[in-house]
Amino acid sequence: MENKRELFQSMVKRFGLLNRNCCTVDDVEISLVQSHILYEIDRREWPSMQQVADALATDLSTFSRQVQSLMKIGLITKVPSSADKRISVLGLTEEGQKVALAIQRDMEAHLEEIFSHMTEFEQDMVLQSIKLLNEAMAKSSVCCKPMY
Amino acid sequence: MENKRELFQSMVKRFGLLNRNCCTVDDVEISLVQSHILYEIDRREWPSMQQVADALATDLSTFSRQVQSLMKIGLITKVPSSADKRISVLGLTEEGQKVALAIQRDMEAHLEEIFSHMTEFEQDMVLQSIKLLNEAMAKSSVCCKPMY
DNA sequence: AGAATAAACTTGCAAATTGCAAGTATTTAT
DNA sequence: ATAAATACTTGCAATTTGCAAGTTTATTCT
Numbered sequence: 117m118e119n120k121r122e123l124f125q126s127m128v129k130r131f132g133l134l135n136r137n138c139c140t141v142d143d144v145e146i147s148l149v150q151s152h153i154l155y156e157i158d159r160r161e162w163p164s165m166q167q168v169a170d171a172l173a174t175d176l177s178t179f180s181r182q183v184q185s186l187m188k189i190g191l192i193t194k195v196p197s198s199a200d201k202r203i204s205v206l207g208l209t210e211e212g213q214k215v216a217l218a219i220q221r222d223m224e225a226h227l228e229e230i231f232s233h234m235t236e237f238e239q240d241m242v243l244q245s246i247k248l249l250n251e252a253m254a255k256s257s258v259c260c261k262p263m264y
Numbered sequence: 265m266e267n268k269r270e271l272f273q274s275m276v277k278r279f280g281l282l283n284r285n286c287c288t289v290d291d292v293e294i295s296l297v298q299s300h301i302l303y304e305i306d307r308r309e310w311p312s313m314q315q316v317a318d319a320l321a322t323d324l325s326t327f328s329r330q331v332q333s334l335m336k337i338g339l340i341t342k343v344p345s346s347a348d349k350r351i352s353v354l355g356l357t358e359e360g361q362k363v364a365l366a367i368q369r370d371m372e373a374h375l376e377e378i379f380s381h382m383t384e385f386e387q388d389m390v391l392q393s394i395k396l397l398n399e400a401m402a403k404s405s406v407c408c409k410p411m412y
Numbered sequence: 413a414g415a416a417t418a419a420a421c422t423t424g425c426a427a428a429t430t431g432c433a434a435g436t437a438t439t440t441a442t
Numbered sequence: 443a444t445a446a447a448t449a450c451t452t453g454c455a456a457t458t459t460g461c462a463a464g465t466t467t468a469t470t471c472t
Contacts, residue, residue, distance in 0.1 A: 121375060122307070127401075130398065132276075133321055134401075136321075176420080178460065180421065181459095201468085202466070202467045223269045227272065238396050244389070246272065246393070248389070252378050252381040253278045257377065258282065314448085324449080328451060329451090
C-alpha cells in the first residue's frame with residue numbers, strides 16, 4: 117500500500133471539485149477565492165489586509181483588487197485603522213454575513229452528506245485523523261509556511 | 265466539535281500550499297496544472313485528451329492549449345489514434361517521465377516528512393481514514409461527478 | 413528632532429489561465 | 443447518403459495572477 121500520493125491527490129481533487137459548486141447564493145455569485153476571503157474575514161476579528169492575504173497565501177496586490185471587487189458588490193467593508201493609518205481593517209457587511217453563512221451551511225450540508233456514507237465509528241476516526249494530519253502538517257518543515 | 269468545515273478547509277489549504285512547491289525539476293519549470301496533467305497521463309495507459317481533461321475537470325479547449333505547451337517543451341507526446349482518427353492519444357516523453365518521477369519523489373518525500381510527526385498507529389489510522397473518505401466522496405451525490 | 417528605513421497598502425503593467433462559441437475533421441446513426 | 447454526434451482546435455474576451463514601482467504612514471537611528 118505505497119500510494120500515499122495517489123490517495124491524497126485524489127482526496128484533494130475531490131474537495132476541489134466540491135468547492136466548485138460553491139458560491140452562488142440567491143442572486144449573488146462570487147468566485148471561489150472570493151468565498152475564501154469571506155470565510156477568512158468571518159473567522160477573524162477585524163483582520164488587516166495583510167493578515168488575510170497571508171492566510172490565503174496570495175500576493176497583496178492581487179488581494180487588494182479582490183477586496184475592491186467585494187466592496188463594489190457590497191459584501192465587505194474596509195476602514196482605515198485609527199491606531200495605525202497604514203492598516204485597513206476588513207469586515208463583512210450584513211449582506212456579506214448572509215452570503216458567508218449560506219456558503220457555510222452549504223458546505224456543512226455537503227460534508228454531512230459525505231459523512232452519511234460512513235458508520236459513526238468511521239466518522240469519528242476520519243475526523244480524528246484530519247485533526248492529526250493538520251497537526252502534523254503544522255509541525256512540518258515542508259508544508260505551509262504561511263499558515264495561521 | 266462541530267467544525268468539520270474548518271477542519272477540512274484547513275487541510276485542503278495546507279495541501280494546496282504544499283503543492284505550490286511543486287514543479288521545478290532541474291532546469292524544467294512547470295505549473296501546478298501542468299504537473300497534474302503529467303500525473304494523469306502517467307497513471308493512465310495512453311489516455312485520450314478527453315479522458316485527461318475530464319479527470320482534471322477542465323474545459324477541453326483549455327486543456328488543448330496546455331497540451332500544446334507541454335509538447336513544446338518536450339514533456340509529452342500526442343499521436344492520432346489509428347483506430348479513431350478524431351482521438352489523440354497522450355503519452356510522456358523520456359524527459360516527461362523523468363519530470364513526473366521527480367515530482368512524484370518530491371511529493372512522497374513531503375508526505376513522509378509529514379507522516380514522520382505521527383506515531384505508526386496514527387499513520388495507519390490516517391491512511392485508513394483517507395481511503396474511507398475517498399470512498400464516501402465517490403458515493404456522494406454532491407461531490408465530484410467528473411471522477412475516475 | 414530629523415533623516416533613513418520599514419510597513420501597509422495601491423496601481424501599472426504584462427503574462428498566464430480560464431470558458432464559451434464557432435470551426436474542422438472523423439465517425440456513427442438513420 | 444445525409445444527419446447527428448464525437449474529438450478536438452482556434453478565436454475571442456474576461457479573469458486572475460505576480461512583480462515592480464509608487465504613496466502614505468509609522469518606526470528606528472543618530
